[in-house]
Amino acid sequence: MITITFILKDGTRHSFDAESDANVMQVATFNNVRGIEGACGGFCSCATCHVYVESAHALPPPAADEEIMLAGTAAKRESNSRLACQIKLGQELDGLVVRVPEAQ
Numbered sequence: 001m002i003t004i005t006f007i008l009k010d011g012t013r014h015s016f017d018a019e020s021d022a023n024v025m026q027v028a029t030f031n032n033v034r035g036i037e038g039a040c041g042g043f044c045s046c047a048t049c050h051v052y053v054e055s056a057h058a059l060p061p062p063a064a065d066e067e068i069m070l071a072g073t074a075a076k077r078e079s080n081s082r083l084a085c086q087i088k089l090g091q092e093l094d095g096l097v098v099r100v101p102e103a104q
C-alpha cells in the first residue's frame with residue numbers, strides 16, 4: 001500500500017492509500033479530489049490532471065506525449081509540473097506529495 005498526499009488550492013492536505021498498480025489521477029478521481037478532473041481517462045490528451053510534485057521523489061522524466069501536453073495546455077506550468085495520469089505508482093513513491101493548481 002502506498003500513501004499519496006494532495007494539497008488543495010486552499011492549502012488543505014488530504015492523504016489516501018493506493019494500490020501500486022494505479023496512477024495518481026486514478027487515486028485523485030476515486031477520492032473526489034477537487035481540481036483533478038481526468039477528462040480523457042488517462043490517455044494523456046487533456047491535461048486536466050496537471051499537478052505539481054512537491055516531495056523529493058525521483059520520477060522518470062516526462063515522455064514525449066506528456067511533455068507536449070504540459071507545454072501546450074497545462075495551466076501555469078512549473079518545473080515540477082506533471083500529469084497525474086502519467087505518474088504510475090510503485091512502492092518507491094510511497095509518501096508522494098502533489099499540489100493541485102489554482103486553476104485547471
Ligand code: FES
Nearest residue numbers: 038040046047085
Ligand atoms: S487524465 Fe487526461 S491527460 Fe491525464
